[in-house]
Structures are given as structure tokens and as C-alpha cells.
Amino acid sequence: MxxxxxxxxxxxxxxxxxxxxxxxxxxxxxxxxxxxxxxxxxxxxxxxxxxxxxxxxxxxxxxxxxxxxxxxxxxxxxxxxxxxxxxxxxxxxxxxxxxxxxxxxxxxxxxxxxxxxxxxxxxxxxxxxxxxxxxxxxxxxxxxxxxxxxxxxxxxxxxxxxxxxxxxxxxxxxxxxxxxxxxxxxxxxxxxxxxxxxxxxxxxxxxTWADQQKVRDRLAAQARAIAPVVTRAGPSTVVLVVTDSINRDNMALYGYGRPTTPRLLAHQAQAGAQMAVLKNAWSVDASTVPALRNMFHFGLPDSQEPPHVLALARAAGYKVWWISNHDDIAIEQQHARHADVVDMVNRTPGRASASLDGEILDCVQEALADTGTERKLIVVHLMGAHPHYSLRFPENANPFDDDVDAVETGLVKSGRSAWVRHFRQQYDAALLYHDFVVSELLQQTRSAGKPQDYRAWMYLSDHGQEVGHGSDRAGHSPSTASGYRIPTVLWRNQQPLSAEALQQPFRADWTGWALMDLLHIQWNGQMPERNVLSEGYRWQAPAIPVAADAFWR
Structure with a gap:
């Protein structure tokens, strides 16, 4: 067997x-x-x-x-x-x-x-x-x-x-x-x-980001050694509003077809020569961390050991606030912790959290009402229109999701898909809510202190956003102009702003030079050719994947 x-x-x-x-x-x-x-x-x-x-x-x-x-x-x-x-x-x-x-x-x-x-x-x-x-x-x-x-x-x-x-x-x-x-x-x-x-x-x-205290101490010492001085006597309040992912092409303030910025347009009509909208503003970075690094380090390379804007302001005698709706360890460690007062309103991990930018308004009002210092620099960091766009405005507050308007028709003719058109509607709704927050910040600044006190306000975005402008996609776009087209708005209650001078292109990495002017801070490292508020301003096109002639429109 x-x-x-x-x-x-x-x-x-x-x-x-x-x-x-x-x-x-x-x-x-x-x-x-x-x-x-x-x-x-x-x-x-x-x-x-x-x-x-x-x-x-x-x-x-x-x-x-x-x-x-x-x-x-x-x-x-x-x-x-x-x-x-x-x-x-x-x-x-x-x-x-x-x-x-x-x-x-x-x-x-x-x-x-x-x-x-x-x-x-x-x-x-x-x-x-x-x-x-x-x-x-x-x-x-x-x-x-x-x-x-x-x-x-x-x-x-x-x-x-x-x-x-x-x-x-x-x-x-x-x-x-x-x-x-x-x-x-x-x-x-x-x-x-x-x-x-x-x-x-x-x-x-x-x-490296988490171990920034030594770097901040070094930058503070560097700023004190530079010995910046304030050239204007009396109270001074300057508010810098830095937002995220805003493309100026979607703002009615810049001629967009949807009414996304009615309040800023009203401010512009009221303020006259005190307010300037920089028509040709550009970021040189298509993402947040390098964009803010350039803003607060004057656009200078690390090899030149550039000072930090906030460290210089503190060394000159300003009390500095950083009020943020971001929960961002890199930005907090590299920039926010240079301030005297740090108020991180949003502590939900991730930039896609549902914290609305309006949450910061009370904090800004408290900073403006502070009577303990004569000179204030208040930096406000907003979520703006960072994806998800649907989380950037209150629920059921999208007026653009039903009507077939000229913008929608144009997107259809350009072959944009339904999902990109849907994102455009959400993006524009986010900008409408953003207009409310930004205009409230401007109104708070205009109303702060006594009428004779000096006040200034500057607003810009870290980078732009592609939402069906040049391609059938939505999001960050480092290879197209949409990733760099940003809004920049200036206001001050004294010294009218020259409309002719401000028609020139502006680079976000040169923000620090203009901010030093608004703060009336002088120091031995000034470069008037990079200060858009200076008569000596000289435009230089940055090295980004955008045609040179695009900077003038």
C-alpha cells in the first residue's frame, strides 16, 4: 500500500x-x-x-x-x-x-x-x-x-x-x-x-526650528549693536497685517468681477491719499515659510547675516505684538517669539483648522488700547484663504455658489472643470469674509489713539494661489504667476502717499524696508532703493518663473 x-x-x-x-x-x-x-x-x-x-x-x-x-x-x-x-x-x-x-x-x-x-x-x-x-x-x-x-x-x-x-x-x-x-x-x-x-x-x-532661542538672542544682540533710532517724536502705532494665499486677481479692489472686497473699496473711497493700493505687488516665494523669512529679514541672504525686523523695532523702543491665527511651529519660533507679546489665537494643529480669522479682532483691539507704551508695532498673521477654502468663511456664507455670473461663464469658456469652478466659488467667498476681517483691522487702526497721534497700517499676502486662473487646478502654484500675485495696501494718517511712485512694482521680500519707513526707524543698514516709499526706490525683478513684463501688470 x-x-x-x-x-x-x-x-x-x-x-x-x-x-x-x-x-x-x-x-x-x-x-x-x-x-x-x-x-x-x-x-x-x-x-x-x-x-x-x-x-x-x-x-x-x-x-x-x-x-x-x-x-x-x-x-x-x-x-x-x-x-x-x-x-x-x-x-x-x-x-x-x-x-x-x-x-x-x-x-x-x-x-x-x-x-x-x-x-x-x-x-x-x-x-x-x-x-x-x-x-x-x-x-x-x-x-x-x-x-x-x-x-x-x-x-x-x-x-x-x-x-x-x-x-x-x-x-x-x-x-x-x-x-x-x-x-x-x-x-x-x-x-x-x-x-x-x-x-x-x-x-x-x-x-532646528524648535531650538531657536539662541538664534533669537543673537539677533536681539545684533539689533542692539546696530542701535536703530526713531526719528519721530510722540505716540506711534503701526499695524502690519500678513495674510496667507491671497491672489489679488480675486479682489474687487484690483478690478475683479465679483464683489469680494466691498469694505476695502469703501475705505479707499474715504481715505483718499492716505491709502494706496499697490497695483503690481508680487511675492518672490510660493510658500509661507520662505516668504515670511524674506519679509522679516529684508530679503537678504543668510550669508549677509541680516537682522530681524522685529528685533530692530524692539531695539528702537517699540513694544511688539504678534497676534496669529496660525498654529505653526516654524513661524512661531522663527518670528513670533521675537515679539514682547505673543498671542497665538489658534492652537488647533494644522493650517487647515477651522479657526476663523475674525477670532483675532478682540486681541488686536486690546493691543491698540494698551496705554503702557508710546510706540507699538502690532503684527497680525491671518489664515486668509489657505486651503481648505471652505473653512475660511462662516457656514452658509457663500453668495457665489448659486449664480451663473460672468466669472463662472469665463471659467467654463476656459475649459475649467466643475471642481475647479467649485473651488473658485469657495475661494471668492473666503475673500469676501477676509475683506470683513482686514477692513475691521484697518478701521481699528484708523480709530486708535488721539487724532493727532501717528498711525500706519500695511497689508499684504505671503504668496498667491492658483484657482483656475492659468490652469485647471487649485492650490499653491510655484511655477505660474498666480502663485506670486499678491495684494499690498498701505495707509497712514500723516504724509499723503504718492500715487505715482506707488504704481511701480513691489516685492514682498522688500517689505522690511517699507516697514522701517512707516516706523520712522533709521539705522546704518538702510537701502532706500528697496523702500517703495522712498524717492530713491529702484525696482529689480526677482528670479521667479514669471516673464519680466508681467511685473508691470
Missing amino acids: NTPSAEAPRTPQPAHTARSSALLACAVVGATLAVLITLGHDGRRIAQLALLASPLVLWLAWPLRSARMRRLRTLLVTLWTLGFGLDAVVRAYLLDTYQAAPDSALVLGAAANTHARESAEYLWMHWRSAFVWSAALVTAGVIAALFARRGAIASDAPGRRPPRWAVALVSLLLLGACLAYASKPWRRLHPVLFWTHWSQSVQQQRA
């Missing part, structure tokens, strides 16, 4: 059939990896990543007798493909959306400045793109899993040796892979090593 075996005997495959199946598995899995790598890389990096990915692909050509080892091989090859694929699709998404590599300053800064909740909200807003790229990755994984099962199987059947050309090709590829792994610059491109190092860079960035 025969004893049944634990595993049914395998019917041996002819040798040429087994080799064909194994070669097909190598070819399909290799081609799948090649397509994925090409999506996220270019130039010689495609060849470098292909060599780094080749060992497990070539493993499919190595005959295995054990069924357990073949299952393990199938699993490992599938995970290997998904690992390289995930690396590629993330790179491809960043390249397509932001024209940036994952290890660029833009992406590292954004990742270091992002909480888990904000990441989830970002993915929820951009779920369409996430779905497309995820579907591509899953498809590649399924293909790899199906064909990895067809890897070479050791057979008891007699057969010829593999062709010499196949042995030579495999040997050549293995040699190339060994050289790739031996080379440190090549080896660091491997997804496991690259993203491990990337994660460490993000953590290092966060640690």
Missing part, C-alpha cells in the same frame, strides 16, 4: 517552457519597474534606479525547487516593485504639481511644517490626484505579483543549459547592480535609503 506524499508530485515542465516563462516574468516585472522609474526620474537617474532595482528582477530567472521559497520570492518581488513604485509616484506627483523634488527646500520645509491632521486634510482636498497615482501603483503591484509567480522553477527534467547570451546579460546586469550599490551617490537613491535620509532631514529641520 502506497503512503500518500505531503505534496502532490509536480509534472515537470519542458526546460525551454520553464525558461520562457521565467524570461517573460523578468521582462514584465522589469518593464513595470522601468515605467514607474521613468515617471519619477529623468536622465541618467533612470539607469541608476534601474540597476538598483535589478537584483530581485533577476532573481526570477534563478530556478527554485521549494514551493515555500517561490512564494517568498513572489512576495519580496511584489514588495520590491511597490517600494520603487511608491518612490516614483511620489516624485512624479511633486514634479507635476510643484515642479519640485522631494529633497528640495520647498518640500522639506512643507513636510517639517506639517502635522498629521493637516496631511490628512491635504489628501482629502487632493483626493483625485492621490486616487490616480494610487491606482497606478496598485496596478503595478498586481502585475508584479501575477508575473513574479512565473519565476524559474527547478526541474528534474533533463534540459539544455541556458543560452550563453542570457547568462552574459544576467551577469552584466548583476555586475552593474554591484557597482551601483558600491557607489555611495547611486546607493543613496535607493528608496529605502533615500526616504530614511529624507525623514531624518525633516526631523532635523523641526529640531
Whole structure:
């Protein structure tokens, strides 16, 4: 009587059939990896990543007798493909959306400045793109899993040796892979090593931001050594309003077709020469952290050891407030903590929190009413229209979501999709609410103190926003003009503002020079050619991906 075996005997495959199946598995899995790598890389990096990915692909050509080892091989090859694929699709998404590599300053800064909740909200807003790229990755994984099962199987059947050309090709590829792994610059491109190092860079960035006290102490000492002086006697109150993600093209104050800024228009009619709307204002950065760094460090590079605007103001005798609706560790550590009084109204993690900007109005009024100091600088940092747009205005306060107006018709003619038009409606509703907050801040400043006291107010955005202006997408846009087109408005109750001079283009990274003028602070590092309020102002176009003639409109 025969004893049944634990595993049914395998019917041996002819040798040429087994080799064909194994070669097909190598070819399909290799081609799948090649397509994925090409999506996220270019130039010689495609060849470098292909060599780094080749060992497990070539493993499919190595005959295995054990069924357990073949299952393990199938699993490992599938995970290997998904690992390289995930690396590629993330790179491809960043390249397509932001024209940036994952290890660029833009992406590292954004990742270091992002909480888990904000990441989830970002993915929820951009779920369409996430779905497309995820579907591509899953498809590649399924293909790899199906064909990895067809890897070479050791057979008891007699057969010829593999062709010499196949042995030579495999040997050549293995040699190339060994050289790739031996080379440190090549080896660091491997997804496991690259993203491990990337994660460490993000953590290092966060640690650097969290350990800013020594930097602030150094900047304070530097400001005292500069010895800035206030040239105007008497009480002085200056309010700087910095908002987020506002594109001036969506403001009726700048000629937009929807009534998004009725209150600021009313202020403009009332204030006359005391108020100036800078028609050609530009940011030089398309994201918040570098934009604010430039604003408060005069647009100077780190190599020149530029002073901090708030440290100079304090050294000159101003009491400084920082009132913010952001919960942002980078901005708090790099800028807010330079102030005498720091009031972070919004303490919900993530810039996509539902805290409305109107929450800061009472805090600003308290600062304006403070009688303990003669000179005040109040910095107000708003959420503005930072995505999600629907969280930037009160519920059921969108007057643009029903009517088919000229703006909607224009978007349809331009081929903008329904979801981009929907975001435009929300964005414009956010600007309408933003107009209420900003105009209230201006009114508070105009009404503060005694009529003869000097008061000034400056408002601008850190960067712009693309909402169907130049492409069928919504969000940050570092590669188009919409990412840099910002509003800038000045008001002061003394010394009328020259309308002719203020028709020139303005750079947000030169904000500090104008702010020093509004504060009447003099110091030995002044550059009147960068002060838009000075007769010596000389425009210089920044290095951003916008045509030179665009700065004049």
C-alpha cells in the first residue's frame, strides 16, 4: 500500500517552457519597474534606479525547487516593485504639481511644517490626484505579483543549459547592480535609503526650528549693536497685517468681477491719499515659510547675516505684538517669539483648522488700547484663504455658489472643470469674509489713539494661489504667476502717499524696508532703493518663473 506524499508530485515542465516563462516574468516585472522609474526620474537617474532595482528582477530567472521559497520570492518581488513604485509616484506627483523634488527646500520645509491632521486634510482636498497615482501603483503591484509567480522553477527534467547570451546579460546586469550599490551617490537613491535620509532631514529641520532661542538672542544682540533710532517724536502705532494665499486677481479692489472686497473699496473711497493700493505687488516665494523669512529679514541672504525686523523695532523702543491665527511651529519660533507679546489665537494643529480669522479682532483691539507704551508695532498673521477654502468663511456664507455670473461663464469658456469652478466659488467667498476681517483691522487702526497721534497700517499676502486662473487646478502654484500675485495696501494718517511712485512694482521680500519707513526707524543698514516709499526706490525683478513684463501688470 502506497503512503500518500505531503505534496502532490509536480509534472515537470519542458526546460525551454520553464525558461520562457521565467524570461517573460523578468521582462514584465522589469518593464513595470522601468515605467514607474521613468515617471519619477529623468536622465541618467533612470539607469541608476534601474540597476538598483535589478537584483530581485533577476532573481526570477534563478530556478527554485521549494514551493515555500517561490512564494517568498513572489512576495519580496511584489514588495520590491511597490517600494520603487511608491518612490516614483511620489516624485512624479511633486514634479507635476510643484515642479519640485522631494529633497528640495520647498518640500522639506512643507513636510517639517506639517502635522498629521493637516496631511490628512491635504489628501482629502487632493483626493483625485492621490486616487490616480494610487491606482497606478496598485496596478503595478498586481502585475508584479501575477508575473513574479512565473519565476524559474527547478526541474528534474533533463534540459539544455541556458543560452550563453542570457547568462552574459544576467551577469552584466548583476555586475552593474554591484557597482551601483558600491557607489555611495547611486546607493543613496535607493528608496529605502533615500526616504530614511529624507525623514531624518525633516526631523532635523523641526529640531532646528524648535531650538531657536539662541538664534533669537543673537539677533536681539545684533539689533542692539546696530542701535536703530526713531526719528519721530510722540505716540506711534503701526499695524502690519500678513495674510496667507491671497491672489489679488480675486479682489474687487484690483478690478475683479465679483464683489469680494466691498469694505476695502469703501475705505479707499474715504481715505483718499492716505491709502494706496499697490497695483503690481508680487511675492518672490510660493510658500509661507520662505516668504515670511524674506519679509522679516529684508530679503537678504543668510550669508549677509541680516537682522530681524522685529528685533530692530524692539531695539528702537517699540513694544511688539504678534497676534496669529496660525498654529505653526516654524513661524512661531522663527518670528513670533521675537515679539514682547505673543498671542497665538489658534492652537488647533494644522493650517487647515477651522479657526476663523475674525477670532483675532478682540486681541488686536486690546493691543491698540494698551496705554503702557508710546510706540507699538502690532503684527497680525491671518489664515486668509489657505486651503481648505471652505473653512475660511462662516457656514452658509457663500453668495457665489448659486449664480451663473460672468466669472463662472469665463471659467467654463476656459475649459475649467466643475471642481475647479467649485473651488473658485469657495475661494471668492473666503475673500469676501477676509475683506470683513482686514477692513475691521484697518478701521481699528484708523480709530486708535488721539487724532493727532501717528498711525500706519500695511497689508499684504505671503504668496498667491492658483484657482483656475492659468490652469485647471487649485492650490499653491510655484511655477505660474498666480502663485506670486499678491495684494499690498498701505495707509497712514500723516504724509499723503504718492500715487505715482506707488504704481511701480513691489516685492514682498522688500517689505522690511517699507516697514522701517512707516516706523520712522533709521539705522546704518538702510537701502532706500528697496523702500517703495522712498524717492530713491529702484525696482529689480526677482528670479521667479514669471516673464519680466508681467511685473508691470
